[in-house]
Amino acid sequence: MHWILLRGLTREQGHWGDFPAQLRSAFPEHRFHTVDLPGTGTLFREDSPDTIPEIRRRVCEQVNHIPRPFSLLALSMGGMVALDWAQHAEPGELQHLVLVNTSSGFSPFWKRMRPLAWPRVTQLLARRELFHRERDILRLTSNREIPLSLCKAWYSIQRQRPVNYRTAFNQLRAAARFQPLPQRPMADALLLASKGDRIVHWHCSAELERRWCWTLRLHPDAGHDLPLDEPGWIIQQMEHWLPGQ
Template sequence: MHWILLRGLTRERAHWGDFPALLRDRFPDHHFHAVDLPGTGVHYRDTSPASVAGIREKVCEQVSHIPKPFSLLALSMGGMVALDWAQNVPEGEIQNLILINTSSGFSPTWQRMRPGAWPRVLRLLGRKELFDRERDILRLTCNREVPLSLAKQWYSIQRQRPVSTRNAMNQMAAAARYMPGQKRPLPDALLLASRGDRIVHWRCSAALEERWQWTLKLHPDAGHDLPLDEPEWIIQQIRSWLPR
C-alpha cells in the first residue's frame, strides 16, 4: 500500500523529522511518500495556489508516478488537501484517510484558529530573526520540550528552502476559505486530534466525526504537531484502526 504524507501550513517534508522512517519501520509492507505542498520544500520557488483545490491538483501531479490506489496521512492544512483529494477522485482511488489536527469550514472560525493563538501567530509573522521565528513556531505547535538541535534543524530547512511571504499568504487564504463538499468520501476515516492543541480546537475533528460517523481518537495533552510530540501514540492508533 502506498501512503502519501502531507504536512501543514508553510511546512515541508523535512519537518516530519523521523516520523516517516518510524512508519516504514513499523509498517514494513507499506510504502510512505512524504510530498511537499507547492511553494514549500523542493517546490519553494513555485507559486502556491490560493485554494485548497488548486494545491490538491499540484500535489496530484507530483505523485502521478506512484501506483494507485493511495492512502493519505495528513496534518493540519495538509488534512484539508487530503480531504479535498478524497472527495474529488473516482471511488476506490483513496483507500485509507488519516487526518491529524485538521479543520474545515464545517467548524466556526474561533475553533479553526483558537483566539489565544492569534497574537502569537501575528508576532511570528513579524519576527525578523529566522532562528527565533522557527524556535517559536516549535514552541507554539509542540507541548513537549523543544531541543535546541530541533530548532537548529528547522532553521536550516528555512534557510535552504525559504517559504516566501506570498506563498505563506496564499496558503493561509486557501486554508481560511476551505469548505469541504457535503458527500462523505469514505465509509470511515481516522481522525486524530489533541486536546492540548493551542492552535486548532479538537472539536474541528469532532465535527467531521459527527457529520460522517468517522473514527475519532483524542490525545489528552499533546500539541498541534502531534507527530513530533507523540509519534508512538499515532502508531498505536493506526495499528488499531487499519484492520477494521
C-alpha cells in the same frame, strides 16, 4: 500500500523529522512518500495557490508516478488538502484517510484557529529573524520540551528552502476559506486530535466524526504537531484502526 504524507501551513517534508522512518519500521509492508505542498520544500521557488482545491491539484500532479490506490496521512492544512482530495478522487484512487489536528468550514472560525493563536501565527510568519521564528513556531505547535538541536534543524530547513511571504499568505487564505462538500467521501477515516492543541480546537475533528460517523481518537495533552510530540501514539492508533494489523 502507498501512503502520501502531507504537512501543514508553511511546513515541508523535512519537518516530519524521523516520523516517516518510524512509520516504515511499524508498517514494513507499506511505502510512505513525503510530498511537499506547492511553495514549500522542493517547490519553495513556487508560489502557493490560494485555494485548497488548486493546492490539491498541484499535489496530485507530483504523485502521478506512484501506483494507485493511495492512502493519505495529513496534518493540519495538509488534512484539508487530503479531505478535498478524498471528495474529488476517482473510484479506487484512495484507500485510507488519516487526518491529524485538521479543520474545515464545518466548524466556526474561532475553533479552526483559536483566537489567541491568530496574532502569534501572523507575527511569526512575518518575523525575519529565522532562528527565533522557527524556535517560536516549535514552542507554539509542540507541548513538549524543545531541544536546541531541533531548533537548529528547523532553522537549517528554512535557510535552505525558505517559504516566501506570498506563499504563507496564500496558504492562510486557502485554509481560512476551505469548505468541504457535504457528502461523506469515504465510509470511514481515522481522525486524530490533541486536546492540548493551542492552534486548532479538537472540536473540529469531533465535528467530522459527528457529521460522517468517522473514527475519532483524542490525545490528552500533545500539541498541534502531534507527529512531533507523540509519534508512537499515532502509530498505535493506526495499528488498531487499519484492517489486518
